[in-house]
Amino acid sequence: MKRMLSGIKPTGQLHLGNYIGALRHFVESQDEFEMFAFIANLHCITVPQDPAELQKNLRDCVALYLACGLDPKKATIFLQTDVPAHAQLGYIMCCHTYLGELNRMTQFKDKQAHGETNLSGGLYTYPSLMAADILLYDADYVPVGDDQKQHVELTRDLAIRMNNRYGDLFKVPEPLIAKTGARIMSLSDPSKKMSKSDETNKGCIYLLDTEKQARKKVMSAVTDSLANVHFDPENQPGIANLMQIMSSLQNDRPFGEIEQEFAGRGYGDFKRAVADEVCAKLNEIQGRYNEILASDVIETTLKDGAAKAGVIASAKLAKVQKAIGMEIVSK
Ligand code: AMP
Ligand code: TRP
Secondary structure, three states, X not given: OOEEEEEEOOOOOOEHHHHHHXXXXXXXXXXXXXXXXXXXXXXXXXXXXXXXXXXXXXXXXHHHHHHOOOOOOOOEEEEHHHOOHHHHHHHHHHOOOOHHHHHOOHHHHHXXXXXXXXXXXXXXXXXXXXXHHHHOOOOOEEEOOHHHHHHHHHHHHHHHHHHHHHOOOOOOOEEEOOOOOOOXXXXXXXXXXXXXXXXXXXXXXXXXOOHHHHHHHHHOOOOOOOOOXXXXXXXXXXXXXXXXXXXXXXXXXXXXXXHHHOXXXXXXXXXHHHHHHHHHHHHHXXXXXXXXXXXXXXXXXXXXXXXXXXXXXXXXXXXXXXXHOOOOOOO
16 A cells, blocks of 8 residues: 655644645545554744643644544544654764755745744754655655645655665655645735735634634635636636635536536635535534544553554664664674
């Protein structure tokens, strides 16, 4: 069985972009692949966090993984810091990453370009840690949204570099980027991606939004004056984004079908239909989320997940350390 691995940072609340771009693919893949899904709590402290809020987000994040349909009997679900090999191999990967490579990473460059000050060293070297996350498990595939593709490509380069230098250590992974929904845009500004760091709070639908909040955000989504439900991301980015959301929530329904259904009808009708679809999904997720929070399934899931992941990760770390010559081998 091929192996698949992905992680999500527990910064802020998970949103519809995370669900459509990443989580739903984890769920769809868990029968076909050996799935590893982890909460990237080392990655999230690359930017300042409020401790109490972070702690709450961690629980919510696990609960939402499960509520979205990840099944701990099929997938290995764990917290990154419960498996210390991530930080250990992360450091080793960092020592094999060139500054030029880190300088090319657009996520860091964007933050710098926005004039953000006091960016941390951890944020800069984060792609090396992400490479370790993936390579520890010999993952074949890494399902991520569009913004993470560059990091998975760097992971491939690092794997090849280390394999050349030290012998066959790592499987070279492939990113899996969905055709639809890999980049869900903000509802209030369709030129930006839907993100946890949405200051206005109008463009991002959180998985734990109330029905009223979610509906209001969809109904006030920025569109255009062409009055035509047509998939044209260049000229009608707002409508194209709503179509992506609808299509993804309806099992990747073809855009042509959506265009036909709403031909000659106003944007109001279309937005109401998108809002219905979004609210139905949120209702389903939140129903399960509340049951999960009231049970002890989070604790047992993480304990079992860390045990399973830990065995694989420590064996790989030991192999790497030995290959590099970092161990004393007894005579
Ligand atoms: P993050 O919230 O940055 O930790 O992202 C977790 C996962 O969700 C990654 O695979 C991202 O690529 C994906 N993701 C985040 N935002 C979006 C978005 N607006 N559209 C699609 N996928 C997204
Ligand atoms: N960097 C990813 C993000 O910001 C999260 C992540 C960390 C990840 N390690 C990973 C994703 C390994 C896939 C595989 O969304």
